[in-house]
Amino acid sequence: MVPSVTLLIPPGRRATEMMQVKARRTFWSRLAGAVAPIAVLAFSEVSVSAQTASDFAQNLNPLFQGVLARPGNLSNTLQYAVGASQAGDIESAISTYEQLLFYNPKLSRTRFGLGVLYYELGSYDMARGYLQTALEMHDVTPELQQKIDDLLALIDKKLQPDQFTGFVQSGVRYQSNASLGPGSGTALASGQNFNSAFFARPDWNWFGTFGLNYVHDFETQSGETFEASFIGYDAQQFTLHQFDIGLMEVRAGPRFALAPGDVNGVTVKPYLVATGGLLADAPYYGGIGGGLTLHAKAGDISLDPYAEIVQQSFRNSTLYPLASGLGGTLSTYGFQAFEPLGSGLSWQARAAYAHASDQFAFDSYDSYAADIWLPWNVSLGGAGRPWTIIPTAGVTRWLYGAPDPTIDPLTTAHTTEWRVGLGLEIPIWEKFILATLVQYRDDLSNVAAFSMRDLSVTAGPSFKF
Amino acid sequence: MTIPKAIAIVFASAVMAAMPAVAQQVGTTTAVNPTSESTPPGGSTVALTVGARVVHKERIHTTPSGSAQLLFLDRSTLSIAPNTSLLIDEFVYDPNSGNGHMLAKLTEGAMRYVGGKLSHEGEVTFSTSEANIGVRGGTVTIIHGPNGTEVINHFGTITIQNGGGTIVVTRPGFVVTITNWNTPPGQPVRVTAAEIEHYIKYLTSKFGQNGGVAGLNNIQLAECGTSSTKACPEPPWLPTDTGENDAFQVIIQATQHATGTTTPPAPPHAPPDH
Numbered sequence: 001m002v003p004s005v006t007l008l009i010p011p012g013r014r015a016t017e018m019m020q021v022k023a024r025r026t027f028w029s030r031l032a033g034a035v036a037p038i039a040v041l042a043f044s045e046v047s048v049s050a051q052t053a054s055d056f057a058q059n060l061n062p063l064f065q066g067v068l069a070r071p072g073n074l075s076n077t078l079q080y081a082v083g084a085s086q087a088g089d090i091e092s093a094i095s096t097y098e099q100l101l102f103y104n105p106k107l108s109r110t111r112f113g114l115g116v117l118y119y120e121l122g123s124y125d126m127a128r129g130y131l132q133t134a135l136e137m138h139d140v141t142p143e144l145q146q147k148i149d150d151l152l153a154l155i156d157k158k159l160q161p162d163q164f165t166g167f168v169q170s171g172v173r174y175q176s177n178a179s180l181g182p183g184s185g186t187a188l189a190s191g192q193n194f195n196s197a198f199f200a201r202p203d204w205n206w207f208g209t210f211g212l213n214y215v216h217d218f219e220t221q222s223g224e225t226f227e228a229s230f231i232g233y234d235a236q237q238f239t240l241h242q243f244d245i246g247l248m249e250v251r252a253g254p255r256f257a258l259a260p261g262d263v264n265g266v267t268v269k270p271y272l273v274a275t276g277g278l279l280a281d282a283p284y285y286g287g288i289g290g291g292l293t294l295h296a297k298a299g300d301i302s303l304d305p306y307a308e309i310v311q312q313s314f315r316n317s318t319l320y321p322l323a324s325g326l327g328g329t330l331s332t333y334g335f336q337a338f339e340p341l342g343s344g345l346s347w348q349a350r351a352a353y354a355h356a357s358d359q360f361a362f363d364s365y366d367s368y369a370a371d372i373w374l375p376w377n378v379s380l381g382g383a384g385r386p387w388t389i390i391p392t393a394g395v396t397r398w399l400y401g402a403p404d405p406t407i408d409p410l411t412t413a414h415t416t417e418w419r420v421g422l423g424l425e426i427p428i429w430e431k432f433i434l435a436t437l438v439q440y441r442d443d444l445s446n447v448a449a450f451s452m453r454d455l456s457v458t459a460g461p462s463f464k465f
Numbered sequence: 466m467t468i469p470k471a472i473a474i475v476f477a478s479a480v481m482a483a484m485p486a487v488a489q490q491v492g493t494t495t496a497v498n499p500t501s502e503s504t505p506p507g508g509s510t511v512a513l514t515v516g517a518r519v520v521h522k523e524r525i526h527t528t529p530s531g532s533a534q535l536l537f538l539d540r541s542t543l544s545i546a547p548n549t550s551l552l553i554d555e556f557v558y559d560p561n562s563g564n565g566h567m568l569a570k571l572t573e574g575a576m577r578y579v580g581g582k583l584s585h586e587g588e589v590t591f592s593t594s595e596a597n598i599g600v601r602g603g604t605v606t607i608i609h610g611p612n613g614t615e616v617i618n619h620f621g622t623i624t625i626q627n628g629g630g631t632i633v634v635t636r637p638g639f640v641v642t643i644t645n646w647n648t649p650p651g652q653p654v655r656v657t658a659a660e661i662e663h664y665i666k667y668l669t670s671k672f673g674q675n676g677g678v679a680g681l682n683n684i685q686l687a688e689c690g691t692s693s694t695k696a697c698p699e700p701p702w703l704p705t706d707t708g709e710n711d712a713f714q715v716i717i718q719a720t721q722h723a724t725g726t727t728t729p730p731a732p733p734h735a736p737p738d739h
Contacts, residue, residue, distance in 0.1 A: 089540075
């Protein structure tokens, strides 16, 4: 009887692969040794070539074969552990880390590594177990303990039926153009006089913002949850109070796993959304609608496509007498994506198409927007938390449906906004950070009144939980 | 193909065909703490050592101080606790297609299985006297003792079936207890932190043991949050979810629709009418 593994490999291919292997591995020198080991070597190296053809992590195969042949070769086993982890082969990485734990159960870093890997697998109980036992080891450094404590806090939340995460931030902002309006020399093609209250003027404001995500885990085997998110924002201008603004947004709905048990499986969430806003300390707009979002993972990339429809209504006021024309249906289709990269770097992106079908054609528009963020954690040495640098860039293109008779009765506006920014998050204490952001916006439009530029500088303390 | 190479291939194949029991390697022993023993089919019981081949139909037994880890050709592993006996009943694996199957019998003790290619195909089954436990894509701890079998799902889909019925566990961190073959498996309940920590410590070396490989005194593995690896897990939060961007858009839109709607005030020093 021939070994079952060998039987399943096509004979012709096996011969070819064996020839390749022999050429590389000085087969003749092995033939000079004992007879039985030759057979075993030939058998095992067939597997090397055969796996290479089909395995996504091709470069791991020689290392894996090394672990099979010489598991006590620590250098090879360590390389395989690291390689498997970085290639996203989490289970192989876990297997190898647990192998290393057998060789020395006192090393906190091995246990921490296992905690992170089990976390990535969605096995939070095992992650917590390894992290807790890592803390019991004598070699744990303050820096490692900090990471363990952070991860344990995150895991503790995920193991609760009711989970809350969020942030609160406050601060001051300077804007070179707080109205986000055109320059003072701008004339309206319609012949009407420009309302000078909306010319570009600098101002400061105080702002406060918060975000809260709530997840209720029904603890069923199929993994249903109920999720709600709340976002609030308020800014009070120092001088230009016509731009005092307050916003609130709530989204809530159940989430279902389409493939229960698969940590990378797709989940789907239908949700309701309600929004509202004040402008110049008076009710300005409100909206209600619904949407559908998916969550999926492709390798390390998290992807959240969504579609949302919101019915909006705007209220006229003395300052904003035409606001009600903006009322209508806003449909948005887009996605968000996130991927952690090496060296403390990750990227987040968002792209969306929106169609606003408003009361008047000149208020209706199609827009295309894309933004990218590149958070980069930079360790400044020591046991402190890393600083985070966040370069950002984005663009939005608006295409309006008709000329606005009050602005330019002959020109249908199309505007492109470019925005770039640089954020810096400096850890202060525990979960408190100092968040700063410098951002520049440049709106270019074929209608002069819609063109503007703004430089804003924001700074303030933030608390994440 | 050169003649010496052809001879070597033919010779090696002939040797493999002539040694059916010996050549059926399905994996390697990657860690061993004494005393752990192995009984290959038709062979005598010997002490298990690091690097020893794991073969078809092999029985593994550990004493109260013994423990071991086995690595299989499909990259799955079995960590075997002290006081454990199991049989690698079947292991067939085609590395080309990833197809095959694995069947192991746990007759006593505890083990943790970390899945490989076969479990991703749903072709891995462990059996005890109380149940058959099918593993898809997963990682599982199985404990078998006088009071029955306990199955802790760490990842994947675990199907537990016996004469009393079938239950499927898909959530990590849930445990099912099966008391005997004819009683339906219990409902999944959350495993306690104490139980997890107990089996983490139980399914590896005790302090003072080294799994048969000495010299690992320090380690630098790929951990999160270092300069060479990915970021540690953090709560999901997009920088734009602060409402600030929405506020900017509202103001831009409001400004654009209010610029031409108000007559400016009269000049402060208008000339008198004549």
